[in-house]
Amino acid sequence: MPEQVELEGIAAEADRARTDEGAQKMRGRDETGSLELAYEKGNAAGARKAVMTNEPWSDVSDDDETMIINMGPQHPSTHGVLRLMLELDAETVVRVKPVIGYLHTGMEKTAETLTFTQGATNVTRMDYLAPMSNELCWALTVEKLLDLEIPPRATAIRVLMAELNRISSHLVSLATQGMDLGAISMMIYGFREREEILSFFEKCSGLRMNNDYIRPGGVAADLPPDWESDVAKIVETFPAHIDEYEELLTENPIWRERTIGVGSVTVEQCYALGLTGPILRAAGKAWDLRVDQPYCGYETYDFDVITGTNGDVFDRYKVRVGEMRESIKIVKQVLDRMPEGDYRSQDKKVTPPPRIRIDESMEALIHHFKIFTEGYKVPAGEVYCAIESPRGEIANYLVSSGSSKPWRLHVRAPSFANLQGLAPMMEGGLLADAVAVIASTDPVMGDVDR
Amino acid sequence: MSKSEAREENNKLGEAQGLPDELGAVLARISGAERVDQYGQAVIAIDAAAWAEVAVQLKEAGFESLVDMCGVDYQGYEAGSALGTRFEVVVNLISCSYGARLRVRIGVDGEAPVCPSVCAVWPGANWFEREAFDMFGIEFTGHPELSRILMPDDWSGHPLRKDFAVGAIPVQFSGAPRPQ
Structure with missing residues (x-):
């Protein structure tokens, strides 16, 4: 039934609009600036040189082999409504971007x-x-x-x-x-x-x-x-x-x-x-x-x-x-x-x-x-x-x-600042270790989002 | 000694006690940085234009870590902002090696205030600058990805500004129809 297919298409579109984070979400490498990439790869702290000189990252592999997935905001291991967008190369975390604000109540x-x-x-x-x-x-x-x-x-x-x-x-x-x-x-x-x-x-x-x-x-x-x-x-x-x-x-x-x-x-x-x-x-x-x-x-x-x-x-x-x-x-x-x-x-x-x-x-x-x-x-x-x-x-x-x-x-808020540490902690690790890392930073989302 | 006298005394002491001599000497050398200590806490006030340069000097002097940064809106503040601007960016630094703490008040003005980003100096400034942008609309030039962080991306206005009323707008959700 073509009509039903069309309705489903509209519903899917609406769903996408509802979960879209706009500029706050993680985008593909080709749409991401090199500075931003440095932060998401967790290298901003370790390799400040690249941040300062604005050079592109040499180890950026082909986009086709990686995928960006969502972890959260509804996930038992994120200790609240924390959404992580992870770029994965098989099981390895290439870069991570926490998306926060779901519990923001002003x-x-x-x-x-x-x-x-x-x-x-x-x-x-x-x-x-x-x-x-x-x-x-x-x-x-x-x-x-x-x-x-x-x-x-x-x-x-x-x-x-x-x-x-x-x-x-x-x-x-x-x-x-x-x-x-x-x-x-x-x-x-x-x-x-x-x-x-x-x-x-x-x-x-x-x-x-x-x-x-x-x-x-x-x-x-x-x-x-x-x-x-x-x-x-x-x-x-x-x-x-x-x-x-x-x-x-x-x-x-x-x-x-x-x-x-x-x-x-x-x-x-x-x-x-x-x-x-x-x-x-x-x-x-x-x-x-x-x-x-x-x-x-x-x-x-x-x-x-x-x-x-x-x-x-x-x-x-x-x-x-x-x-x-x-x-x-x-x-x-x-x-x-x-x-x-x-x-x-x-x-x-x-x-x-x-x-x-x-x-x-x-x-x-x-x-x-x-x-x-x-x-x-x-x-x-x-x-x-x-x-x-x-x-x-x-x-x-x-x-x-x-x-x-x-x-x-x-x-x-200590949790707010500590969450910025997720990128250097997770980069290069396994997806299964991401869970251990989140738990070890002990974030409280009420504290992060206020 | 009356209470206000005691407080004044306390403030005076702060100038001497707030920082170790080495750091105090560094602060004295920074041009355009004025000491405005309060309650025994070391505070300097500077102009937004000088901030990027001062940040590098402070980091070299031993303030390894930027622990906090926030915006303040002084519109309608009775006594007027001490810096004479509508907005202020307030930065808190710590030096673990000296065991010292310093607050930097940066005056930024105008309906669309601009302040240099210090992400290259202290990468941890990233989210704090995004928050200040989100809440006050202060633009941090040179920031890697200045987007909203706590409010939804399609939110209009900056909620912690004094001309943004409390509870005047129904709760918005991303993608929901806008109030007309």
Whole structure:
């Protein structure tokens, strides 16, 4: 039936139009400029010369033997809605181009319409596996503009939460990486142990994720009365759990075969592409903002910066495992020395009156109402504040105009920068290794697209 | 000491403490670069025309990595932009060898602002420049493939500009019929 064929043709055309990314997609070599090609081949960092001199690539083989395929955005191994366009020569990846933006919800624009109090609920949804890091970074940035002194107990609670969150985030990384490479037990173990930490978060803040617990001025509520036994249980049981993962993976010949020597990057490439966190440390550079540019009193805690040597998938895995052990060490120290006192600043401009006062005092009610409707004014200025999230440097660049809402908030998302490393990591490797490489960069698409 | 005095003191300290002496001396030598430190953080302000050259000098001085770059729109900003331009490109650099951090504020102006690309200096600038182009319409000359990165390719306008209203346009999807 010719009519039906025609209709099918139209439907196929419409489908193509729907999935077309226009200028953002990967095109054939003949339509791609040599500079662009250099980036897609991952050579921009390694062979800067070609980029600078604008020379064509000598090793570009015949287009006919390769094909461009899509991986994602709906693919279980891309950890969210990440679309990779890969040019393959048989099973070898010749070049790769990540296409992102599928989860873009304009959170930076939204931030301009929210008060500084509401801002925490906004940023916590970006990197949804490490909400505490997002909140901590937001709080520190706003406090820097406010010039606010934070009580020691609040700071210690923040460190406790951030480190527990680091463990839970690395657990998801390990779990999903395990599943991507066929170690299904790791998936189950990782999520099982993560739940213990999330239960503790729920006890403290009421929510498992997107806690909105760390706020400018301190934290939302004091720790629950029996927090010490909960944290002590985590500190006691987790080292054994981590031993279990290592037994399962580190010495596993299949795991080693799949990860050692795969997706290597050098320190120079990390610098060139702005890669931070476990990727940079696995390459051999001991750069950790908790040590190198300390905040929240991290300089008073005793812990090591874990580094690798080869910068491959295996080293990144080892760095994460090591960081979990170090985080437990920090949590133990917080447990030993948690100071007494306020859990939030007593600055009346920022902190609302306690709930009990609202029943007794009209002024307290008005004060409370004002803070949550109008918000507090933050002095005009611009500030950039960076902390070490489980994925690398997360930072907020905040411009205030002196009103109760930010003029501009830019979030330096570690996953966004780290995804640029995919090209040098994947180029020349096998398609099956691409899965291992994605998992090892640990991207969170909420963080990438914001 | 009052709070504002304390802040001023803090800012002054920043000039001395923000950077190691070697880097501070390099910055002082760069012509057209003005120190505008804030909150103890080292900041320089430069003109867009000088950026490409300054970038090379900064990289040589030891700022190995460009960690962040973003645009800012100062249209309607009460105090006015410190640089006197409507847009700014703000770049954050780190030097792992010195353990230092530097912010560069680049003033770019006009309805179709232009800024030189530094992809050749720090390849990691690629996506950040695409994002700034996508969100603010700042054109980076010399960029290998300046296309949108977060918004759909057929989107019109640049959403983070101050004259782009919040929620005034229904959500667009690639290929969907345009609102009339």
